[in-house]
Amino acid sequence: MEGIFHNLGIGFVECFRLQDITLWGMTFSHVPFNIIMCLIGVLLGTLIGVLPGIGPVATIAMLLPVTFNLSPVAALIMLAGIYYGAQYGGSTTAILVNLPGESSSVVTCLDGYQMARQGRAGPALATAALGSFFAGCFSTLIVAMFAPPLAEVALKFGPAEYFSLMVLGLVSAVVLAHGSLVKAISMVILGLLLGLVGTDVNSGVLRFAFGISELADGIGFVTVAMGMFGICEIIGNLEQKEKREIFTSKVSHLYPTKEDWKRIWAPVLRGTLLGSALGILPGGGALLASFGAYTLEKKVSKYAHEFGKGAIEGVAAPESANNAGAQTSFIPLLTLGIPSNAVMALMIGAMMIQGIAPGPQVMTERPQLFWGMIASMWIGNLMLVVLNLPMIGMWIKLLTVPYRILYPSILLFMAVGVFSISNQPFDCFLMALFGLLGYVCAKLGCEPAPLILGFILGPLMEENLRRAMLLSRGDPFVFVSPSKPISLGFLIAAAILLVIIAFPALKKKREEAFAAEDT
Amino acid sequence: MRRLAAFLALTAAIPLAAAQSWPSRPLRLVIPYAAGGPVDVSGRLLAAKLQESLGQPVVPENKPGAGGNIGVDQVAKSAPDGYTLVMSAIATLAINPSLYGSLPYDPLKDLRHVTLLVQVPNVLIVRNDLPAKNVKELIALAKERPGKLDFGSGSTGSTGHLAGEMFKMMTGTYMVHIPYKGSAPAIADMMAGRIDLMFDNLASALPSIKAEKLRALATTTRKRSSFLPDLPTLDEAGLKGFDMTTWWGVSVAAKTPQPIVDRLSAEILKAMDAPDMKERLHNMGSDAPSVRTPDQFAAFAAAELKTYTELVRRSGAKAE
Numbered sequence: 001m002e003g004i005f006h007n008l009g010i011g012f013v014e015c016f017r018l019q020d021i022t023l024w025g026m027t028f029s030h031v032p033f034n035i036i037m038c039l040i041g042v043l044l045g046t047l048i049g050v051l052p053g054i055g056p057v058a059t060i061a062m063l064l065p066v067t068f069n070l071s072p073v074a075a076l077i078m079l080a081g082i083y084y085g086a087q088y089g090g091s092t093t094a095i096l097v098n099l100p101g102e103s104s105s106v107v108t109c110l111d112g113y114q115m116a117r118q119g120r121a122g123p124a125l126a127t128a129a130l131g132s133f134f135a136g137c138f139s140t141l142i143v144a145m146f147a148p149p150l151a152e153v154a155l156k157f158g159p160a161e162y163f164s165l166m167v168l169g170l171v172s173a174v175v176l177a178h179g180s181l182v183k184a185i186s187m188v189i190l191g192l193l194l195g196l197v198g199t200d201v202n203s204g205v206l207r208f209a210f211g212i213s214e215l216a217d218g219i220g221f222v223t224v225a226m227g228m229f230g231i232c233e234i235i236g237n238l239e240q241k242e243k244r245e246i247f248t249s250k251v252s253h254l255y256p257t258k259e260d261w262k263r264i265w266a267p268v269l270r271g272t273l274l275g276s277a278l279g280i281l282p283g284g285g286a287l288l289a290s291f292g293a294y295t296l297e298k299k300v301s302k303y304a305h306e307f308g309k310g311a312i313e314g315v316a317a318p319e320s321a322n323n324a325g326a327q328t329s330f331i332p333l334l335t336l337g338i339p340s341n342a343v344m345a346l347m348i349g350a351m352m353i354q355g356i357a358p359g360p361q362v363m364t365e366r367p368q369l370f371w372g373m374i375a376s377m378w379i380g381n382l383m384l385v386v387l388n389l390p391m392i393g394m395w396i397k398l399l400t401v402p403y404r405i406l407y408p409s410i411l412l413f414m415a416v417g418v419f420s421i422s423n424q425p426f427d428c429f430l431m432a433l434f435g436l437l438g439y440v441c442a443k444l445g446c447e448p449a450p451l452i453l454g455f456i457l458g459p460l461m462e463e464n465l466r467r468a469m470l471l472s473r474g475d476p477f478v479f480v481s482p483s484k485p486i487s488l489g490f491l492i493a494a495a496i497l498l499v500i501i502a503f504p505a506l507k508k509k510r511e512e513a514f515a516a517e518d519t
Numbered sequence: 520m521r522r523l524a525a526f527l528a529l530t531a532a533i534p535l536a537a538a539q540s541w542p543s544r545p546l547r548l549v550i551p552y553a554a555g556g557p558v559d560v561s562g563r564l565l566a567a568k569l570q571e572s573l574g575q576p577v578v579p580e581n582k583p584g585a586g587g588n589i590g591v592d593q594v595a596k597s598a599p600d601g602y603t604l605v606m607s608a609i610a611t612l613a614i615n616p617s618l619y620g621s622l623p624y625d626p627l628k629d630l631r632h633v634t635l636l637v638q639v640p641n642v643l644i645v646r647n648d649l650p651a652k653n654v655k656e657l658i659a660l661a662k663e664r665p666g667k668l669d670f671g672s673g674s675t676g677s678t679g680h681l682a683g684e685m686f687k688m689m690t691g692t693y694m695v696h697i698p699y700k701g702s703a704p705a706i707a708d709m710m711a712g713r714i715d716l717m718f719d720n721l722a723s724a725l726p727s728i729k730a731e732k733l734r735a736l737a738t739t740t741r742k743r744s745s746f747l748p749d750l751p752t753l754d755e756a757g758l759k760g761f762d763m764t765t766w767w768g769v770s771v772a773a774k775t776p777q778p779i780v781d782r783l784s785a786e787i788l789k790a791m792d793a794p795d796m797k798e799r800l801h802n803m804g805s806d807a808p809s810v811r812t813p814d815q816f817a818a819f820a821a822a823e824l825k826t827y828t829e830l831v832r833r834s835g836a837k838a839e
Contacts, residue, residue, distance in 0.1 A: 057553075057554060057555055058554050058581075060555070061554030061555040061559060061560075061563075061581075062554065062563075064555075064560055064563060065563045065564055065567050068564075068795075068799065154707075155707060155710055155711040156711070158708060158711060158713045159708075159713075199585075199586075201674065201675070201698055201699075201700060202675065202698055203675065204618065204674075204675040204676055213584060213585045213588065213589050213592075213623075214584055214585075214589065216584055216585035216586070216588075216589075217583065217584050217585065282703070282704065282707060332707070336707070336710065336727075336732070337726035337727060337730065337732075338703050338704075338706060338707045338710075339703050342553075342555060345555060345556075345701075345703065346554075346555040348726075349555065349556075349557065349560050352722060352726075352802055352803060353560065353799050353802050353803065354802070355798075355802050357725055357726040357729050357730075358726050359726040359727065359729065359730040359732070360730050360732075361729065361730055422553070422581065422582060422583045422584060423580055423581060423582050424582070424584070424589075463700065467697060467698075467699070470669075470695065470697050471669060471697060471713060471714070473695075
């Protein structure tokens, strides 16, 4: 324990160290440069999180050359700030205009946007910021205290374990929807099919690309999500000619009420724990964090019937989970040198170019770097919450902008965002197409969330299934063998969940519950 | 008819005039991969350097898709005026033509190769608890357990995969190929003991080798790498002539005027030789490439294309 305090001491000292910096020929003496870089990082992160489509990967990649002139500590602190800052910003557009900029904020749309429609955008935004803050602080503590042993746990996850985890995730996708079970399953399957488009990992064969080379790498997540949520919402709004809702007329308060506080603390805690656990897993774990937290909440909450209609728990849990996951996804990077996602791969790139080989030796050979980065995460999270809470008022004002001005701007930002990913106009057309598909689905009463989850999980599931089969030379029992207790456990959990969903008596009750709600 | 002749004469004159004033407007550097990979990072480094020396903005532009083919194709079909450059690589110039069956461009006829920027060796790494301590023991082990060893790679048709196929062919062994999406998850699975060996590029394997989480047995290049000077090459270990590197460089459209190609090549070489750039490329695992001039690069690309066409054909790795 003492060791931790000593190490964190090193970290905080490094963060606040006064340095002499020469920039553009001017020398500034005694500036806490590292902390300034942290602030710049989280500011940028918030900004790109708010802008749809422009994600942390592209931003960090573009800033990499700039960071080469900084010290390694300052560079990594800034890049990390961009990453977790984006997790804060991502919820803003999801709540205000039903536009998920990152995969993690898809679930935030479900209840966050409904809250905004009820004039409760303020409490939703505040809940997202505070939940993220708590989750960020807590999970950073986990990184500081348990990083090496947790990295060993991450290594226990092989293809079989991932496959079974994805199965569990997919079964819970059905729970995401609150309407018809058949429709939810159909949407999951449609999502799975869309996920198959592109090059097959094993054989390299192109599937469902119809000779269009832009489809060779598959359909982009952002393209689907922005079409199905953002564009679909705009079409839906424009359809109601005169009666477009004015969210702000109903605004009663900006911050959560006492009642809200009572309802959010438990979901925040559960979301944080689940997010921290899933974030450790490289290869799709973090993706599942917010979906998993939402599903869990919907199952355990006594306000389950409000989910999808503006339940504050539906914002608190996934937002905490995704920020916790963002923080703990540093564990494989810092302890094993294995990047768990594209952003972490960039961080490795940044370290290598600075001449640092990422891996377990960083902790002992460069304690200032390692602990400085950890300490900066607390400081950065604090900065984010201080920055974000006062901004809520400003965001709410945004909703008073007349819709005839607001929606073309949203469309423009979406188009720019989608285009910026691979600089292909094709993606913008594809987004519009998904907007139409989303509209048709909405008319049919099919919800987009299960489709998105199927779309994300489908390719991961297939990849891991086939890899597990290759490794076992085609033995299907590899998933349930006693030598793989983790995989077996997930499959059992998935089976139980399936029974709960499908069991006739329970199903009837479920329908009754929804019938009661609808009246 | 006379008008046409005049027109032709005029268009023939334009490149010369253009070459003298080149560059008079911003350049585009197409990076045919998503932001963040090693090609992207080195491309951005180069763009910053060229911008200084050419006095015109050099804008990196990511155009990912179809294993890099989309971006390279756009440059192959761009105006041959020296304003559109592309980061071309072993995949798009040497492997994809045979891997994909048909490509919209010809890697030798539609492109003029300017300068090779980076050449990174692949290393043969094995999991720590694999009994084989050197290449000879590994071959013996693979012969003793045919079809039992697993070798991972970052993707089907990657240099890591093809190096593995080459190894199998030269040693007459059989091992099962397990493709991943990128080499990081493959390394993780190897640390956990789920796969046995892998041919990975030096830059991504080095941290794990240094941390002794994995064991390196050999490099795939003819010369030893300055990063691991004690590590033998496969050639030394008995696989005579084994020489594979991962490389990338800069190309332009085929009909780009020679003066522009020469100037561009000179500027890129100057940038590469600058101490800070040299150090950063070195940190990415690259010892300065021996191939330098446009003609050397063109000859090198042609030779590589021949090697990999044969290798892809014999290994049966092919995308439709």
